[in-house]
Amino acid sequence: EKVMRRTLVITCSVLCFFALASEAHAQRTVTSGTSGFEQIQRGVASIGLENMLLVHSNSAAHPDIPETDRTSLHASYAGGLYFRYFVMNNLSIGVSLGVLYQLNQETISSDDVSATTERSDLGFIGFLTANYYLRLGNSLFFNPGIGLGGLYATRTLPSAEGGDLVTQVKVYGGAARIDLGFTFFAGRHFSLHAGPQVVMRIGAEQPESENDEDVDSASFFTVDAGFEVGLAYTF
Secondary structure (H helix, E strand, C coil): CCCHHHHHHHHHHHHHHHHHHHHHHCCCCCCCCCCCCCCCCCCCCCEEEEEEEEEEEEECCCCCCCCCEEEEEEEEEEEEEEEEEEEECEEEEEEEEEEEEEEEEEEEEEECEEEEEEEEEEEEEEEEEEEEEEEEEECEEEEEEEEEEEEEEEEEEEEECCCCCCCEEEEEEEEEEEEEEEEEEEECEEEEEEEEEEEEEEEEEEECCCCCCCCEEEEEEEEEEEEEEEEEEEC
16 A cells, blocks of 8 residues: 555656656747738739938048048939739749949049039849748748849940030949848738848940940949848739
């Protein structure tokens, strides 16, 4: 009888220990089941707006001219319409077409004089993109993506003759972008998008006419990193 009682006490003690351990472990464990939309279904489409702005300014002493300052400004904007279609759950293929504007300005100034040179691009840029939506919870998704496309613009340059005269050249080439943004679905038909973007452009510039002898053909490669925001209607 004493052996049975001792066995019963030991068994109850072991069961209580594991029960308390399981309860403590459950209090330290994050479980599934956050609220909000869980996925974007295949066949869903969305149309929206996107905008990316980058501004960089720098001012320093001119390295070659004493007592002279050099100030540079670089501004880039890309924005337009896009359309996305989900070919699989959470996987979308999209196409976008937007306006591209870029300004490069340099000012050299001293106590007596100041001179500014300016170069600007104005045109169009488009991409074919693919994004995968990773659910974070509460209708928020991380949607990394990549895109390939092209651009066409008119570049305005200072004329070789000097003064206020300018020369215009054609700019065209390919483009690629990396999307590291997030999308929040405020409702079944409305979403907000924001996040960092990296846009790479490679191409060439050529005179608009064969008779323009001031500008030689040249290639270019640029990388812009900025923050993109947008909104979309889903149907």
